Amino acid sequence: MAASAKKKSSLTPAQSKATLRRVLRHIRPYAPFVACSLLVAAGSVAAQLYIPILCGDAIDLMLGPGAVDLPGVLGIVRSIVIVAALAAFAQWCLSVCNNRITFSVSRDLRNASIHKLQRLPLSYLDSHPSGDIVSRMIADVDTFADGLLMGFTQLFTGVLTIFGTLLFMLRENVPITLVVVCITPLSFVVASFIAKRSYGYFQRQSSVRGEQTALVNEMIEGQKVVQAFGYEDESLNAFDEVNGRLQNVSLKAIFFSSLTNPATRFVNNLVYAGVGLVGALYAVAGGLTIGQLSIFLSYANQYTKPFNEISGVVTELQNALACAARVFELLDAEDQIPEAPDAPALQPDGHVVLEDVAFRYLPDRPLIENFNLDVKPGQRIAIVGPTGCGKTTLINLLMRFYDVNSGRISVSGQDIRDVTRASLRGSYGMVLQDTWLRAGTVRENIAYGKPDATEEEIIAAAKAAHAHSFIRRLPKGYDTVITENGGNISQGQKQLLCIARVMLCLPPMLILDEATSSIDTRTEIRIQAAFARMMQGRTSFIVAHRLSTIREADVILVMKDGHIIEQGSHDQLLAQNGFYAKLYNSQFEGVDPAGDPS
Structure with a gap:
């Protein structure tokens, strides 16, 4: 391991020179400060080098006892004091210029890094x-x-x-x-x-x-x-x-x-x-x-x-x-595929179509192949299947966190690669199983997607997500500061805040990926009722492992190994007595649909 690290981290002389050239390019905008630094450095050095000459002249004026040119020596001492003061001032100017250059370049690198991120x-x-x-x-x-x-x-x-x-x-x-x-x-x-x-x-x-x-x-x-x-x-x-x-x-x-x-x-x-x-x-x-x-x-x-x-x-x-x-x-890492300069903003009507979509994370490991789906506006599409079948990957493709390897995904008849990412992602409200909260107040976290929201809107969203009651019990209510990633509240409370965040925005399309996985059963029933109201007239994609939560979906897609193997309503799929029926019954029988004990 150490050997591989050594090989990976060592730079060739050519790479070292290239790095130095890039550093100099980052310094170039501060050329006036560099020139000033050189000038004051030259002044400081000249002053310091002139002092020994003055000292030597003073020594030569001290020929021996009783043979000292005191007025001449005192004149030289005054000159030494003046030159030393000038050298000190030049050193101070040098320090100011150099600090300005250094920390400006550091700021630029950090800014470039965070923008790159x-x-x-x-x-x-x-x-x-x-x-x-x-x-x-x-x-x-x-x-x-x-x-x-x-x-x-x-x-x-x-x-x-x-x-x-x-x-x-x-x-x-x-x-x-x-x-x-x-x-x-x-x-x-x-x-x-x-x-x-x-x-x-x-x-x-x-x-x-x-x-x-x-x-x-x-x-x-x-x-x-x-x-x-x-x-x-x-x-x-x-x-x-x-x-x-x-x-x-x-x-x-x-x-x-x-x-x-x-x-x-x-x-x-x-x-x-x-x-x-x-x-x-x-x-x-x-x-x-x-x-x-x-x-x-x-x-x-x-x-x-x-x-x-x-x-x-x-x-x-x-x-x-x-x-x-x-x-x-x-x-230097490769950016995500850039948008076209004239890419239009998406005007979503909720019609989502996937045509012959293929995707793989690794070139030699196919995941999704020949995937076709036509979602009508306002439909609730549930996606189920065993772990690793491609459910979350499908969500990543819909949000364009990853681009398809082949085929196309279109919303409202527009290929999502032809519209701006911001408009595409702004068209979805997403609640994930993995919650994320920023370090800040409860109010700031709920209003993350809508910073200009009023107090009334924030409270209404919290009530809709059944988060208002626990927020009121916090030390400072909506002004309570949440630590990094919500470390000072429970997992279920974090998920409620994430749901409230989506309730506040109410975009035209929804993605719910195990959105109630960390919530107690009683609250989940209430949340499901709130979701049902929220999904009215909105195209919704629901990923769930607890199949009891998706019975009301218009269409259930059953995925296995990156393919849709069954689709239909809950009752239709149970009547087929296929993979979905086995998957559904296994939750009550404790048996894996493949036949292994769960």
Whole structure:
């Protein structure tokens, strides 16, 4: 598993360059801030490099006891204070510009990611752990921002310091400067060695961290089930395995990145020793003053210090690029099939037709084949069948969460692929077995599909869904805040709120997928009566396992292996004594229609 993760997460040099180019494209809109950052960085570096010259001049004015040009020294000290103040102001401006660039780019990436999430097909979300997607949008963008900020803050000043120091040193003494230049390539060799080895580990670190986030997210969401089935030890073992891989790859990444400081310090000491030795020989021979020697020693420190910083920055940038590549991978995922620019809005009359529809989730596993159905306006169509026969898949196709592989689905004579998705989905009111509520008040959740609903409309919808009584008993009634996915109310209460949400909108077509599965029998009878009133004149698709809830349907479709094998009213199907009759009777006899005990 670790090997496969390694292979999957490592990027080639070409991919690394492509990632860097994309990062630069995201920075391009903030070019004025980049230019400002470069200017103030240059000003800061120039000020810092000018201070050693002033100090050297001051030293040369101190010739010995009783031979100190005090007025001249005091004048230089005033100049040093002014230059230092200018350098500090430039550093502050640099920080403001760099923070603006970094966090603007981070904001843009997160905005692009959340907009991308709205365009992704459900097949992508179904095949990728939600925790990994969250890790890309949050943790990876944060790590990228940290690396980018360090790059702008230290890389600009570091590079400018190196070149600026060389220019000042050449101005003072060429031979000593050549000593520095000759030792410098060793720093680049060290930095290159570390960068090549650390990048792959940082990329794998980001990938494994995404796995870990996905696992933690899964365990948190399913903790009740984990504890109910005594799966604590297995979940801990799974976490330990992922955590162990994260530790292993992180230690390797940190090991190589930690080589940066001692290696570059070794090179720095060589440079400092070389400058000191050659400078001392020149001073003894009278080629340099003591003040000039102090300038060179100061420059030797300033020249080598950026190599420490740049080496550290290179390591952080490698990590940042690795995280950016994961974010770009999300952004590059294939969008759902786009709508035509001139796609009209659907004007539904409730007439739904499926012609020769075929669909499969996996290319080698057919699910629905040659499916034909003609639903007249206002009909109530019940869909039944054993688990996995394609009932929920049919709902996904009607809502165009997935597109058919062949054939067509039309509403009011219009192919649903030719109309806008928003108008199609707005034409259906959907209550699913899997409830979903947002973190917010009860009122906000009921009005989710109709934000401008009045208080009276919200209460009327809650009463129709038989949710009003339990809402009144909540601490703040309709203003009670529901936690993420309704964690502080029961499953049945969540389903009642979802039903109220549909009752408020009352669209022309309805989809009820096990809509009363979590509700007690007494409330279910009331809800069924409310549904019956709501379905009057509306085309309705009802998916149910409890067949007693669909006796009043106009047409019952019996599905098996993606095909309609029987259809008719409840009484007609019982009279046929076919698969539906066996399925219906099995609910009272406790026998599977295939003949196995249930």
